[in-house]
Amino acid sequence: MADYVYGPGRNHLFVPGPVNIPDQVIRAMSRQNEDYRSPAVPALTKTLLEDVKQIFKTTTGTPFLFPTTDRVFSLLWIDQQQRLNFNVDVVESDWGYGADLAALDYKLRQDPSHSIKAICIVHNETATGVTNDLSAVRKILDKHRHPALLLVDGVSSICALDFRMDEWGVDVALTGSQKALSLPTGLGIVCASPKALEASKTAKSVRVFFDWKDYLKFYKMGTYWPYTPSIQLLYGLRTALDLIFEEGLENVIKRHNRLGTATRLAVEAWGLKNCTQKEEWFSDTVTAVVVPPYIDSAEIVKHAWKRYNLSLGLGLNKVAGKVFRIGHLGHLNELQLMGALSGVEMVLKDIGYPVKLGSGVAAAAAYLSNSTPLIPSRI
Amino acid sequence: MADYVYGPGRNHLFVPGPVNIPDQVIRAMSRQNEDYRSPAVPALTKTLLEDVKQIFKTTTGTPFLFPTTDRVFSLLWIDQQQRLNFNVDVVESDWGYGADLAALDYKLRQDPSHSIKAICIVHNETATGVTNDLSAVRKILDKHRHPALLLVDGVSSICALDFRMDEWGVDVALTGSQKALSLPTGLGIVCASPKALEASKTAKSVRVFFDWKDYLKFYKMGTYWPYTPSIQLLYGLRTALDLIFEEGLENVIKRHNRLGTATRLAVEAWGLKNCTQKEEWFSDTVTAVVVPPYIDSAEIVKHAWKRYNLSLGLGLNKVAGKVFRIGHLGHLNELQLMGALSGVEMVLKDIGYPVKLGSGVAAAAAYLSNSTPLIPSRI
Amino acid sequence: MADYVYGPGRNHLFVPGPVNIPDQVIRAMSRQNEDYRSPAVPALTKTLLEDVKQIFKTTTGTPFLFPTTDRVFSLLWIDQQQRLNFNVDVVESDWGYGADLAALDYKLRQDPSHSIKAICIVHNETATGVTNDLSAVRKILDKHRHPALLLVDGVSSICALDFRMDEWGVDVALTGSQKALSLPTGLGIVCASPKALEASKTAKSVRVFFDWKDYLKFYKMGTYWPYTPSIQLLYGLRTALDLIFEEGLENVIKRHNRLGTATRLAVEAWGLKNCTQKEEWFSDTVTAVVVPPYIDSAEIVKHAWKRYNLSLGLGLNKVAGKVFRIGHLGHLNELQLMGALSGVEMVLKDIGYPVKLGSGVAAAAAYLSNSTPLIPSRI
Amino acid sequence: MADYVYGPGRNHLFVPGPVNIPDQVIRAMSRQNEDYRSPAVPALTKTLLEDVKQIFKTTTGTPFLFPTTDRVFSLLWIDQQQRLNFNVDVVESDWGYGADLAALDYKLRQDPSHSIKAICIVHNETATGVTNDLSAVRKILDKHRHPALLLVDGVSSICALDFRMDEWGVDVALTGSQKALSLPTGLGIVCASPKALEASKTAKSVRVFFDWKDYLKFYKMGTYWPYTPSIQLLYGLRTALDLIFEEGLENVIKRHNRLGTATRLAVEAWGLKNCTQKEEWFSDTVTAVVVPPYIDSAEIVKHAWKRYNLSLGLGLNKVAGKVFRIGHLGHLNELQLMGALSGVEMVLKDIGYPVKLGSGVAAAAAYLSNSTPLIPSRI
CATH class of the missing domain: 3.40.640.10 (Type I PLP-dependent aspartate aminotransferase-like (Major domain))
Incomplete structure (x- = not known):
């Protein structure tokens, strides 16, 4: 079966569904x-x-x-x-x-x-x-x-x-x-x-x-x-x-909270805004990132896929072109997210946003290295 | 993943859908x-x-x-x-x-x-x-x-x-x-x-x-x-x-005709009746077989599954208990059908119907050995 | 991935190894x-x-x-x-x-x-x-x-x-x-x-x-x-x-004995000889069938594969051309074998051996319908 | 089939073989x-x-x-x-x-x-x-x-x-x-x-x-x-x-060069030494990283696996305990590597090495965002 748009290595699937299957x-x-x-x-x-x-x-x-x-x-x-x-x-x-x-x-x-x-x-x-x-x-x-x-x-x-x-x-x-x-x-x-x-x-x-x-x-x-x-x-x-x-349902929920928190810290470090207007509504499954007016968020999504095999979510309807989305739900772990956040950084740079490479990743890593537990079956 | 009712060897899937997947x-x-x-x-x-x-x-x-x-x-x-x-x-x-x-x-x-x-x-x-x-x-x-x-x-x-x-x-x-x-x-x-x-x-x-x-x-x-x-x-x-x-769509259709014909010949050889009342309506994808009044067709289906790992179709609604169905559609070849017809013969015998073992299979084989073409890719 | 010699339906793998994988x-x-x-x-x-x-x-x-x-x-x-x-x-x-x-x-x-x-x-x-x-x-x-x-x-x-x-x-x-x-x-x-x-x-x-x-x-x-x-x-x-x-190792062994016995009964019914010279040496995993001198056993193997998608074993070395082999070992059940035995009958007829269609299958079925136990998980 | 040491998300396989299978x-x-x-x-x-x-x-x-x-x-x-x-x-x-x-x-x-x-x-x-x-x-x-x-x-x-x-x-x-x-x-x-x-x-x-x-x-x-x-x-x-x-064999080779170069830049940014003594011998498929004497490199490998589902290579024989290895060969792309490099950073921090989080990742990203071509099938 042909793959229509083959690229080497894994696809990094970070749309808010469908998600990575174990x-x-x-x-x-x-x-x-x-x-x-x-x-x-x-x-x-x-x-x-x-x-x-x-x-x-x-x-x-x-x-x-x-x-x-x-x-x-x-x-x-x-x-x-x-x-x-x-x-x-x-x-x-x-x-x-x-x-x-x-x-x-x-x-x-x-x-x-x-x-x-x-x-x-x-x-x-x-x-x-x-x-x-x-x-x-x-x-x-x-x-x-x-x-x-x-x-x-x-x-x-x-x-x-x-x-x-x-x-x-x-x-x-x-x-x-x-x-x-x-x-x-x-x-x-x-x-x-x-x-x-x-x-x-x-x-x-x-x-x-x-x-x-x-x-x-x-x-x-x-x-x-x-x-x-x-x-x-x-x-x-x-x-x-x-x-x-x-894994334990409570651990699954905690893991999503870790991934959501890490993503939000990276977004903040990049100097970008979360589309969600108040912290109490922050979502641990998807983060919509607002881009500056001079950038078309659809270009970010397109470029991520074309160059880094990274699938991000488009902004829909009212926020089309204004936000892109990072889905961080489902069967996913910390280093998969770190790969994706690195990718977003590189895309932002490529597309002309003045990001400091490593900034978002560092913020996410600082949080994750303090909060990620040992995998219970491996202790 | 557990299989709930494991039996050795393949399941012989002859219900009229879902069918065998290549x-x-x-x-x-x-x-x-x-x-x-x-x-x-x-x-x-x-x-x-x-x-x-x-x-x-x-x-x-x-x-x-x-x-x-x-x-x-x-x-x-x-x-x-x-x-x-x-x-x-x-x-x-x-x-x-x-x-x-x-x-x-x-x-x-x-x-x-x-x-x-x-x-x-x-x-x-x-x-x-x-x-x-x-x-x-x-x-x-x-x-x-x-x-x-x-x-x-x-x-x-x-x-x-x-x-x-x-x-x-x-x-x-x-x-x-x-x-x-x-x-x-x-x-x-x-x-x-x-x-x-x-x-x-x-x-x-x-x-x-x-x-x-x-x-x-x-x-x-x-x-x-x-x-x-x-x-x-x-x-x-x-x-x-x-x-x-x-395979070629026309060849697929011919194959279904072969399998349907062979099945009907076996049914006839067993001395059983096709539920379909006239030849012009005979179906090349499913054959409903009428059982004698002293047999419950549901027992045939149950026994086939329990003893021979053969899945046949139940009679539904008006013909529940009166017919069982042999699905012969989809990705299926002659010898798969022969295995199933052998199985039906054995089930009929087991269940008390006076079938002559080998009779249906012989009728089907006589027809198939005359009509089955060589596999084109192997000539 | 192309299949080089695609044929519809399953391959019937009856060589004495490699065998069918569950x-x-x-x-x-x-x-x-x-x-x-x-x-x-x-x-x-x-x-x-x-x-x-x-x-x-x-x-x-x-x-x-x-x-x-x-x-x-x-x-x-x-x-x-x-x-x-x-x-x-x-x-x-x-x-x-x-x-x-x-x-x-x-x-x-x-x-x-x-x-x-x-x-x-x-x-x-x-x-x-x-x-x-x-x-x-x-x-x-x-x-x-x-x-x-x-x-x-x-x-x-x-x-x-x-x-x-x-x-x-x-x-x-x-x-x-x-x-x-x-x-x-x-x-x-x-x-x-x-x-x-x-x-x-x-x-x-x-x-x-x-x-x-x-x-x-x-x-x-x-x-x-x-x-x-x-x-x-x-x-x-x-x-x-x-x-x-x-399944239970003892049941696996009994199943192989059933399949071996059924195969030998079919060979006998076809009027052909087992290559094994004494009953005490009969093998429950492979049966080598001697063909009459006017038949080349390699033709049987070739024809079975070309027409019925049935893989039989060649005769090797001293018995090349003189025997073909039916492997009946591994993950295999009664109706799979019946399909293969039907296939061998049809091949024998096609190739010019005067076999009575249904004869071998009937002999095998008579034995199997008396000896095959219910599948334990389904009782 | 049980997985003996299940952890959520993918295993990040960065040993120098066996490698990730497409x-x-x-x-x-x-x-x-x-x-x-x-x-x-x-x-x-x-x-x-x-x-x-x-x-x-x-x-x-x-x-x-x-x-x-x-x-x-x-x-x-x-x-x-x-x-x-x-x-x-x-x-x-x-x-x-x-x-x-x-x-x-x-x-x-x-x-x-x-x-x-x-x-x-x-x-x-x-x-x-x-x-x-x-x-x-x-x-x-x-x-x-x-x-x-x-x-x-x-x-x-x-x-x-x-x-x-x-x-x-x-x-x-x-x-x-x-x-x-x-x-x-x-x-x-x-x-x-x-x-x-x-x-x-x-x-x-x-x-x-x-x-x-x-x-x-x-x-x-x-x-x-x-x-x-x-x-x-x-x-x-x-x-x-x-x-x-x-992909093209030459592109495969170039990709390995990119991944190898990015890894070496990260190692340098972390202030660690490559086990390879001269640049002319640098390997694009595996990087052996020398750790300071107060760290046991086997602990790095163990911790990476236990906490981040990251598989790194042990130092063998003479360099056991002294180096760990990052395999970067086979079916692998830039963001997979970035995830792994992030993981190494976090492990280094966890284990007590004074790494600046984000430093290696930033160095690798700067290089990769300049050198990674668009995926040809997606242009």
Whole structure:
């Protein structure tokens, strides 16, 4: 199979998804099709559904594995909203700002009749690198004793940032295989609270692509699959979960915090600005870096790929040309990041930004050499 | 990675999908994620969209690669129908019978005002092994000079049976990666005629998961993907097409005819009946075998898997317990089929059916040894 | 990567080595290089050296893993012989005959001074399919209370036939990765008894490629490797052993007996002769089939590959053109064999031998359907 | 398959072999065994033998692919020497020094009768990072019109450093698959000049493991293999050569020069000494770094692996504890090296050496950002 744009050595993949797949997962997925109606696939699926709950930190939720890509997520919201018969009141924040919690507080206070049925929020905004404080959202809901469902897009957070479905009373949370789980694209993983499942029963139902009822029927029968799953992705997910549990989910989260912190220190040392406007919203999975007006950030992305085999994220929509993004999520370690940060430095220099070579890397190294623990299996 | 139900040697996969993947394809898919926004993925996609038209035998159609599974297909119909604002008039046939062409002829004759907007038909019915004659459908439409769109579910036919999109005036055709293309589950491949594309523009549009317009917009931009594709499946599809072209599509179709014929000869030699009621509907991709009333066909499937590592297809719905299915599509050769037919013989004996061991295999072998050509690359 | 002689479907590999590799092993080997001086490789090696003893049925032997191919084995004999300062007295048997135990008995009786230092014997002769009775050899040695070392070439027997190093007092036994272990070529596995190790110390030593002393020095240091091992083969061996232990070594041996018996029944039903002259020497890993004088067995092998993608073994040396060989060792199950036997029937017919199609397959099926157990993990 | 010492993210493999394998090669090797006596394997082998000559820069040489590991190389010398009936006169240099060309000049001058039959020299000394000037060796031989054979150990040079078999009149050259070819361990690749082949015919012959005559006999027959090759390594070599030719051998050599230069600049910036004593001997494939007396270099290697998943080379023999080695050969690019250099900096700091973080990385980056070309396929 030809590689269309071969370059020597590894590709350095630092877009905020799809991310680097562990070799163990690539191996596990390198396999034949199987008859998914044989007892083997349900036996495997059962372990997945049980174990996947851990990455949501839930014991009461019900997980679903959907064959899909990222496109489905925003549609899922619409779908949920239609099925639950909601009017949608979109509260937008400026790019680089977190969710407007004051507005939420105000709206809930104005809703003693509980006409608001659900709050939809993104945990980590991938385009700008903004992490919202979900525990604060929960506190506001609780303060008002408001029964609205809490629906969370955890696509670029779950398995990388601290996410607590049960503790924070999240009713629906979802993520995708190609983000922090470090798998190929193809699986959407959704977890629903008992309250959400109950609500879906009574809601006006249109038959949709992702119908929980289809799944629940097959869950009861113990065959699990209303239609043909990707056998390869199931085995991949099994291995991805095994690796996360081997490292320890808390250690995974700490590792992402280290990588995020190191990246931000490098950006600061380069004299550049983080697109995220306040420290409380800093994202440990993606950093959007604002470039000076005389530089087109798309040129940085293009040049990184052409010269150093480094894949960075483009700025999207409103910030196209103004920011580039460094994804630092998934199966990644400190020296991989250091290689990428070195690469960004060289690109900045090449493109005409007056960076001091070694400055960002030194800042990141100083932090990492103080905070990186020994690898537990090697002590 | 544990295999949950390990048995020595290969699994013999003879369900009518998912099917055996060529090792070349497994290899091609054993790879890292890539940034799909880099130039490499569009360059690859471009070749896929060009070449995939050949398996539909179309030069004028526009192909789409959807991340999905088989479930989507029936929904696609509904979707199409809703978008095109149709009333659905379902003409069911008995199990084992082909589409009722006389009824079609009658209905079209009764429709001089062309209120019928589309004819939806399955090319090959996977549950019973019935192949419909699409050229006859086209002739009926032409006879009445009826402008209805012709929509074809080619899931278990395209790449295995003779299918001619342009010649037969098919407007929408679709197949799935896990069938005759011999890939893992995950891609739905749809091809639309210019007439279908045109119709979709004027039809009342609800925003749906598979929206051609999304794709066409990105086709124009040359980036091709409105959302994250599975890089692995794209490379897999590239290799699957390469293998089909290396063998030659016509040779692939002939091979399926050989395997189907051999299977039917074996069934006959065993004294069992084909679920398909007339020879003209015999399917070269799947054979549904009717068992005597005193045998539960599900036991045959279970026993084959437990003792011989042979995966056969269950009878579904109306024929559950009454038929078992032998899938003979995809990347498969004569001796693989002979192994499976031997296995079925042994299972039949084990389960109490008075089969003469060797009878079916002998019938199949007599046919195959006369019809199997030398492998061209080895002559 | 081009396949030079692509044919659709699987290759049916029935040469007596190299044999079919389990997908699990291919997966395990699909990996990066590692620094073999890190603690990971010794940790893995330690488990291999411990577990590999089980396939020799020894608790007292010392195993060695040599990077090599099959060529080394006959040379190893010569090497051993030179180092131990032997004169070599070769007792040849006719092709198709087992070792001449009467001659052995006679020679040992004539050697009261124990000038004979070692008996070298092949357990299973791959060219003709002859299995020697090693327990009888041991009995003869014991009868004469003769201290000669017993050296066994177990290349096409160990892991497939019953082999008992400790019980039969074998002093050196060896096998290769590409035979019943079902790995790629590349590892020679040798096991030495304490007596053999002791003898090697005092023997006149020439420095040779495979010097136990090199290894033993590194064994003591706990680093195990005097030079760079193939990381991939080590992980492959780990998985190969895991699969053998999961099936159970005794079950592996029984499976080979089933496959060997079924093959011989088919040969008989075809009216052809086994090259092996007495039933007591029948081999459960390879069957050499004698063809009538008017047929060139090389044509059978060529035709099988060209038309049916079936790889059979050529007749070698004295029996070139007169026999073809069916290898039935390694990771293989009943229906794989049935496919191959069907193929041989078709080839025989194609080539002009008056075979009754289905005859051999029926004989094999009758036996296998009575003797094949349920797969334990699936009961 | 368990990983014994799992750590998150990639292992950074910077030992001087075995080196990083390209994913393309891992994929190509992830395959079944094949019958090496079928026409496919010779067809593949033929292309390998033809193309492998390019990496030796020879048109007249005859290449051999031996199944082996690195151990064999020094033995090969001994073997050659025995077969060619030589007395060995070893001219040792101090560690860190190149071959003593003055001594060579002197000895040849003292040998008007041409009793010296061969000069054996290592092109690149892996333990200390010393590259010898082979063209100077050739000039000395030519100056004296001395007919001695020139035998070169190119294990850590060929495919990475400039090596010219024909131009420099090298008679035997060898390398190993696990070095700059970036394959797993398992193949020794030897190339012999017509003069060397001729000499081997007349030399007193002991039958040895690697006997050219065995090979040449099979070369003539067109089957190429006197014994079972590793099918997987052959396909791996095919892909490795394809990648080298796609990049261009001269570009590969330039890339190694860039990586070597950048490494040396970093070492200098850290205030450390290169073990290589003169610039003319600097090696572009491995840099041995001398540590201050108060540091044990083995601790650096251990710590790098335990904390940063970075594999560095130990100092061996005379320089054990005194140097650590950075291997920078094989399938490797600039940012991978930058990650490793960052890692070394952090390790140096952790271990108590007063390094200025960012200093080495900055020096390397300054050089690389001026010298790294655009990737040709991406321009």
